[in-house]
Amino acid sequence: MAPIEKLFAGLQYLLPQRLLSRLVNGFMRIRLAPIKDLQIAIVGGLAGVDWSESRLQDSADFLTFNDFFTRELADGLRPVDPDPESLVSPCDGRISQCGRITNDRLLQAKGHHFSIRALLAQDPDCAVFNNGFFHTIYLSPRDYHRVHMPASGKLLRTIHVPGRLFSVSPGTVRQVPNLFARNERLVSLFETPHGPMAVVLVGAMLVSGIETVWAGVITPPYGRKVTHGDWSRRDIVLQRGQEMGRFNMGSTVIVLLPPGAVSSMQDFGPDDVVQMGQKLGRLR
Numbered sequence: 001m002a003p004i005e006k007l008f009a010g011l012q013y014l015l016p017q018r019l020l021s022r023l024v025n026g027f028m029r030i031r032l033a034p035i036k037d038l039q040i041a042i043v044g045g046l047a048g049v050d051w052s053e054s055r056l057q058d059s060a061d062f063l064t065f066n067d068f069f070t071r072e073l074a075d076g077l078r079p080v081d082p083d084p085e086s087l088v089s090p091c092d093g094r095i096s097q098c099g100r101i102t103n104d105r106l107l108q109a110k111g112h113h114f115s116i117r118a119l120l121a122q123d124p125d126c127a128v129f130n131n132g133f134f135h136t137i138y139l140s141p142r143d144y145h146r147v148h149m150p151a152s153g154k155l156l157r158t159i160h161v162p163g164r165l166f167s168v169s170p171g172t173v174r175q176v177p178n179l180f181a182r183n184e185r186l187v188s189l190f191e192t193p194h195g196p197m198a199v200v201l202v203g204a205m206l207v208s209g210i211e212t213v214w215a216g217v218i219t220p221p222y223g224r225k226v227t228h229g230d231w232s233r234r235d236i237v238l239q240r241g242q243e244m245g246r247f248n249m250g251s252t253v254i255v256l257l258p259p260g261a262v263s264s265m266q267d268f269g270p271d272d273v274v275q276m277g278q279k280l281g282r283l284r
Contacts, residue, residue, distance in 0.1 A: 004171075005171035005172070005174060005175050006175055008167075008171060008172065008175075009166075009171070009172050009175035009176050012166050012167060012172065012176070012205065015205075017164060017165035017166070017205055018165060018222050020165075020205065020206060021165055021205065021206055021207065021220070021222070022220060024206045024249070025209065025220055025248075027039075027065075028064065028065045028066040028069065028248060028249075029064045029065070029066050030064060030065070031063060031064055033060070036059070036062070036063075036064055036065055037059045037060070039065040040059045040062065040065055040068045041059065043065070043141070044068065047140070047141040047142040048142045049142050050142070052074075053073055053074060053077055053144070054071045054072070054073065054074065055071065055072040055073060055074045055075070056071060056072070066209075066248055069141075069145055069248055069249065070145050070146065070246045070247075070248065071144075071145075072146075073144055078092075078144075078275055078276045078277045079277055080240060080241035080277040081277060081278065081279040083279065083282065084240075085263075085282055085283045085284075086240075086279045086280075086281070086282055086283070087150050087151055087255075087257070087262065087279070087280045087281040087282065087283050088148075088150055088151075088240060088241060088276070088277050088278060088279060088280060089135075089137065089150070089274040089275060089276055089277065089278045089279075089280055090137070090147050090148050090149065090150045090199060090244075090253050090255060090276065091137055091139055091143070091144070091145075091146070091147050091148065091253050091276050092139065092143040092144040092274070092275050092276050093137040093138050093139040093140065093143050093253070093273075093274060094137065094138050094140070094271050094272065094273055094274070095135065095136070095137060095138075095268045095269065095270060095271065095272045095273075095274060096108075096109075096136040096137060096138045096170070096173060096252065096270065097109065097134075097136045097270060098133075098134060098135040098136065098265070098268055098280075099133070099134065099265075100131065100132070100133060100134075101116060101129055101130055101131060101132050101133065101134055101256070102130075102131065103130070104116050104117060104126070104130055106119070106134050106136070106180075106254075108136075108173060108177075108178070108179060108180060109170075109173050109174040110174070112173075112174070112177055112178075112179075114177075114178045114179075114180055114181045115178075115181060116129055116130065116256070118178065118181035119180060119181045119185075119187075119200060119254070120159065120187050120198060120200075120256075121159050121161045121187065121226050123159060123187065123189065125189060125196050125198075128195070128196050128258045129196070129198065129256045129257070129258055130259075131259045132256060132257050132258040132259045132261065132262070133256075133257050133259070133261075133262045133265060133281070134254060134255065134256050134257075135150075135254070135255045135268075135280055136180070136252060136253075136254045137252065137253050137254075137255075137274060138168060138169075138170065138173075138251075138252050139247060139251055139252065139253070141249060144276065145246055145247045145248070145249075146243050146245070146246045146276075147199070147201060147243070147244055147245045147246060147247070147253055148241050148242060148243050148244060148276050148277070149190075149199075149238045149239065149240050149241060149242050149243075149244050150197065150199065150240070150255050150280070151190075151192050151194065151197060151240050151283060152192060152193070152237070152238065152239045152240045153190030153191055153192035153197055153237070153238065154190060154191045154192075154232075154235070154236065154237045155188060155189075155190055155214065155231045155232075155234070155236040155237075155238070156189050156190060156191055156230075156231060156232045157188075157189050157228060157229060157230050157231055157232065158186060158187060158188050158189070158212075158215070158228070158229040158231065159186070159187040159189075159226060159227070159228055159229075160185075160186050160187075160218055160219075160223050160226070160227040160229070161184065161185050161186075161187065161223070161226050162184055162222065162223030162224055162225060162226065163182050163183050163184040163185065163203075164182050164183055164184070165183060165184060165203055165204055165205045165206075165207070165222075166179050166182065166183055166204065166205060167204055167205045167206075168180075168183070168202060168204040168251055168252045170271070180200075180202050180252065180254060183202050183203055183204060184202075184203040184219060184222055184223060185200055185201060185202045185203055186200070186201045186203075186210050186212070186218050186219075186245075187199075187200050188200075188201075188212070188244070188245075190238075192261075193283075194257070194260075194261040194262075194283040194284055195257065195258045195260060195261040196257075196258060197255070197256065197257055197261070198254075198255070198256040199244065199253065199254075199255055199256075200253065200254040200255075200256070201245055201247065201251065201253060202251055202252040202253070202254065203219060203251060204249070204251045204252070206249050207247055207248055207249045207251045209247070209248045210245065210246075210247060210251075211245055211246050212244060212245040213238075213243055213244055213245060214231065214234070214236050215229070241276075241277055255280075257283075260284065261283055261284060262281050262282070262283060262284065263281075263282045263283065263284045264281055264282045265280070265281040266279055266280055266281055268280070
């Protein structure tokens, strides 16, 4: 497996990552019903999408393949943990890594760490997360692709960081150093009753868009320079479990909290399955 992973990762350095993502962006938004329905049937079937979880049950109900990929869940399928002090999973997916942030470093995969400062583009709040906690969750193409709030908070600012578009599949994560701090991403910083919280939506190869509920489409177009957004005066307050954004295709969400915010963590390991609203830990 390792030689194949290395080969796949090596090829990604050579591929026109943004061009491929732009092409997929257009492909996912074709409105011709025969093409769109075929896309849903083939890609949804290959990915193993569970139709029983979708609020809409017929491909004819979706205008484009992208609408299908960012589909809503049926009512009541993802109840948010009832403990008002719980930190909950922002999405469906698998735990890539989680645990303590030590000496400004997060674990990416065995043998690979990356810096908070690099991930957050040198934001002034970087230091408050040191010795705190993080969860990195990978969304595969079959997963529900909307992202929700891990805890209630007020949006303070965002940082759109341009970068590469490496795949975030587990094999590539094991092979490409500093991957999450190299890929294009949107950092959202919130003020919560438990301290600052960062939620990072990491773009990836063939991920044709990142959207938020407060600003709409963030990518594409893909960025050329770091862009800061000040939202502190807009009074944007989102409750725990409320939708905050969405991905197209698979990607990764990283949640950061300072050391004083968390009283206990659930026992998760790499590759454990989580669902949106599931308890990840307890907040102070």
